[in-house]
Amino acid sequence: xxxxxxxxxxxxxxxxxxxxxxxxxxxxxxxxxxxxxxxxxxxxxxxxxxxxxxxxxxxxxxxxxxxxxxxxxxxxxxxxxxxxxxxxxxxxxxxxxxxxxxxxxxxxxxxxxxxxxxxxxxxxxxxxxxxxxxxxxxxxxxxxxxxxxxxxxxxxxxxxxxxxxxxxxxxxxxxxxxxxxxxxxxxxxxxxxxxxxxxxxxxxxxxxxxxxxxxxxxxxxxxxxxxxxxxxxxxxxxxxxxxxxxxxxxxxxxxxxxxxxxxxxxxxxxxxxx
Numbered sequence: 001x002x003x004x005x006x007x008x009x010x011x012x013x014x015x016x017x018x019x020x021x022x023x024x025x026x027x028x029x030x031x032x033x034x035x036x037x038x039x040x041x042x043x044x045x046x047x048x049x050x051x052x053x054x055x056x057x058x059x060x061x062x063x064x065x066x067x068x069x070x071x072x073x074x075x076x077x078x079x080x081x082x083x084x085x086x087x088x089x090x091x092x093x094x095x096x097x098x099x100x101x102x103x104x105x106x107x108x109x110x111x112x113x114x115x116x117x118x119x120x121x122x123x124x125x126x127x128x129x130x131x132x133x134x135x136x137x138x139x140x141x142x143x144x145x146x147x148x149x150x151x152x153x154x155x156x157x158x159x160x161x162x163x164x165x166x167x168x169x170x171x172x173x174x175x176x177x178x179x180x181x182x183x184x185x186x187x188x189x190x191x192x193x194x195x196x197x198x199x200x201x202x203x204x205x206x207x208x209x210x211x212x213x214x215x216x217x218x219x220x221x222x223x224x225x226x227x228x229x230x231x232x233x234x235x236x237x238x239x240x241x242x243x244x245x246x247x248x249x250x251x252x253x254x255x256x257x258x259x260x261x262x263x264x265x266x267x268x269x270x271x272x273x274x
Contacts, residue, residue: 008060008067008069009060009062009065009067012151013062013063014060014061014062014151015061015062015063015139015143015149015150015151015153016059016060016061016135016136016139016155017058017059017060017061018058018059018127018128018132018136019056019057019058019059019071019128020056020057020058020059020102020125020126020127020128021054021055021056021057021125021126022054022055022056022057022125022126023099023101023124023125023126024124055070055071055072055073056070056071056072057069057070057071057125058071059102059125059136061136061139061140061143063085063143063149064084064085064086065082065083065084065085066082066083066085066088066104066140067080067081067082067083068080068081068082068083083104083106083123085140085143085144087106087107087108087109087118088104088105088106088107088140088144089105089106089107089190089193089194090105090141090144090193090194090195091103091104091105091136091137091140091141091144092105092137092193092195093130093133093134093136093137096130099126100126100127100128100129100130100132100133100134101124101125101126101127101133102124102125102127102133102136102137102140103122103123103124104122104123104124104125104140105120105121105122105190105193105194106120106121106122106123107119107120107121108121134156134157135155135156136155138155138156138157138159138160139153139155141160141195142155142159142160144194145160145161147159147160147161163195163196163197164196164197164222164223165196165197165198165199165220165221165222166191166196166197166198166199166221166222166223166224166225167198167199167201167216167221167223167224167225168183168187168198168199168200168201168225168227169201169203169209169212169224169225169226169227169228169232169236170183170200170201170202170203170227170228170259171202171203171209171227171228171229171231171232171259171260172202172203174227174228174229174232174259174260174261176261178259179227179228179259179260180202182227182259183200183227183257183259187227187257188200198225203228203232207235208235209226209232209235209236209239210235210236210238210239210242211239212239213235213236213239213240213243214239214240214242214243218249218252221252222253223252223253223254223255224236224252224253224254224255225254225255225256225257226254226255226256226257227257227259228256228259228260229258229259229260229261229262229263229266230256230260230262230263230264230265230266231260232256233254233256233265233266236254237250237254240252240254256269256270258270
């Protein structure tokens with residue numbers, strides 16, 4: 001949650017500390033995003049065009065938070081901000097010729113009539129140089145991937161494990177034929193923001209997913225994600241159990257993103273998992 005007056009981290013807590021300039025995000029609350037590596041596109045990033053002077057910020061990274069302190073101008077809201085890493089989905093450093101940006105993809109919880117809703121926010125900060133932006137991006141990703149680090153760590157992309165690989169199974173007929181559209185507008189942008197590699201397969205007939213899961217080499221994937229209603233989940237579980245190596249195969253992480261007309265099973269699973 002945001003904290004209006006976050007406490008400053010002690011020097012012993014800080015993994016990185018640096019100064020950045022402001023960079024405004026476009027369409028930051030829209031889930032229909034452009035590619036995270038394409039500033040200035042639809043849902044992308046563009047420089048601040050306000051006649052007001054650009055803000056300067058001091059950022060401090062700890063094992064649990066990014067502390068943001070506005071240095072100038074001092075008056076106004078959000079002079080200090082606390083970004084919990086638990087609410088941070090991912091980050092990027094857009095490739096040249098883009099400016100040396102540190103782009104943070106943040107999904108803070110908010111309230112709605114029933115339960116909790118998360119709305120996408122993009123926060124982008126302009127670093128003094130590209131190596132500095134890349135160092136911060138690597139450091140944040142190390143923490144999100146639970147790589148052991150200390151204040152003495154020399155942060156670089158070489159520290160990062162290989163991107164996680166997901167197999168996405170989409171039933172294009174689910175949700176009155178809208179499952180693929182929802183996948184493209186909501187799910188795939190978030191997967192890209194989290195720096196996750198994926199392969200998307202649309203099922204073509206009944207038991208297509210069951211036959212596929214029964215025969216593919218599961219070692220290539222870190223998890224199977226079902227983008228559909230409840231029926232496709234049954235096919236995947238049956239396919240896992242029909243394999244010769246079913247005792248190991250059934251340990252494969254399986255997730256379901258409810259995009260069907262009937263999602264009672266997905267709702268029960270997510271409720272049980274908290």
